[in-house]
Amino acid sequence: MYARNFFSLWVSGPLVFTVMSVTGCSTVAPPKEQLAAAELAVQQANKSKAPQYSPLELRMAMDKLDEAKRAMNKKEYTVARRLAEEALVDAQVAEAKAASEDARRAASDLRQSLETLRREAERSSRGG
């Protein structure tokens, strides 16, 4: 009795914990929501200016989403969750970067057109 207790507590406790934490097995639920969110974020980024201005970030997001799906199929839920979460932020980074680049370009275009207008006005007011 003593010996069994000793074994069960000293060995099985840490063992069970270790097995659980490393493989993330039965106690971890499939990250369906995270995957759906990542999928949506990637779709949204694809519809934005991201393919034009931040293709690298977008590509990363898509790759991670694919990997997450593969992990999901292999029931590696923790891995799948992490990959889905990263795919989501990567897609959002791609979108944010593209939007800011787009805004910067728009501002720059406006600045240039204003400068051109000013130069032309100055020229025409001076006469030739």
Place this chain on the structure above:
Amino acid sequence: MKRLDNLDLCAAAALMSLSMACATVPPPALEQARENYQQMHRDDRVSAQAPVASYEASQALRRTEQAWEQSSDEIEVKHLAYLTNRRVEIARETAQQKAAETEAQQLKQEREKFLLETRTREAERAKQLAESRAREVQIAQQEAEARARDSQEAQRKAQAATDRAAELEKRFAELKAKQTDRGFELTLSDVLFEFDKANLKAGSARSLTKITEFLRENPQRQITIEGYTDNVGSDAYNRDLSQRRAETVRDFFVQNGISANRISARGLGEEYPVASNDTEAGRQQNRRVQIIIVDEKGQAG
């Protein structure tokens, strides 16, 4: 009691295995995420321009810290740190986007203002141009009108001069003036003198009054009065008599308001008779004055 001890020991060992890393320094990924977040957090523009993204970044960091404190699962911490870094990046980009959009908005307003000003300036310039054109046209019109007036005036003056010349001719015709190389020469047939007299005979005044009027109307004209006699008497006497006759006529004009400066009077005696001195009628015709009308410059009018 012993079992309890064992249990305690067991739990302690389990905790030990859990907290092996916890007791030591945090993993570099967490350190980096913290620093990254702090850097963003110090930039007021990011929290001002992208408050939601900033909040999400702070939440991501909080989850990372919690995971580190609670589980010390380095892989999970590293994963959460990655999410934190990405959230920080999103916040930064969003802030930049907002700043660029604000700038674009200002530039748009500036451009609109500028275009409006340009249009206003151009309209003003066009208006000024039109006004100056209109002024030029008006000036040209006025000049044309002035020229027309001038030419009318010139025509009128020319007409007046012609009228005056015609009038003059008529007057002279009335006075039986003859144009000679000395000027208009008038022999006043009714201004005649008694033998050896220099005073005007009654009835002389009519022609003299006409000449007075003429002199008043033509103040630039000057006259020379020449007195003559018949051939009775000495030359010297007759010259003096003829001088007095000329001066009598001059005095008449002066008394009627003509300036003495415009009149010269001289006696030519019995020279240049206009009729024969053999008869009394002829001698009467020779006892006469002649008036020569010259203009201001002494030229024959």
